[in-house]
Amino acid sequence: MHVASSTESLDHLYRSHHGWLFGWLRKKTGCRDHAADLAQDTFLKLLALPEMPALREPRAYLLVTANRLLINLHQRSRVERETLQALVLLLEPDSEPSPEHIVAMRQLLRQVLLMLSEELEEKPRRAFLLARLEGLSYADIAAELQVSESSVKQYLAKALAHCHGRLYGHL
Structure with missing residues (x-):
């Protein structure tokens, strides 16, 4: 595909399916802002491709891409939640670290390193x-x-x- 036709194709895909994808994501996330971000990121994934693929079922392709992004969002949220739980354990006053405290510190460190390495x-x-x-x-x-x-x-x-x-x- 030529760059112009690839751009036109993506523009058409966006105009035809963005509203539908946004609505689907809003129902899935329950959050308008997350849905808007995920919808934008879905189309950015397409934009980042060296060449726009020929899509027979554009909504299916968009759903798979958006669903992967949604899974990543849920995984990051889980890691953040676990990190905050570990922080609560770390902040409890304790004269000598208990085994739970040590495990919580290790989990927190692992989660922070994962967050840093990925982002x-x-x-x-x-x-x-x-x-x-x-x-x-x-x-x-x-x-x-x-x-x-x-x-x-x-x-x-x-x-x-x-x-x-x-x-x-x-x-």
């Missing part, structure tokens, strides 16, 4: 891990990543903003 670019993720897990200074992190200290500060700010957004629902 952050490499350098912000590495800067965050070097600072928080290794306790390295900005200068040491800059040397490790071969960037300036200013870049390290930007990476850490980005990572912290991302974590805050995920914990408090801004992302």
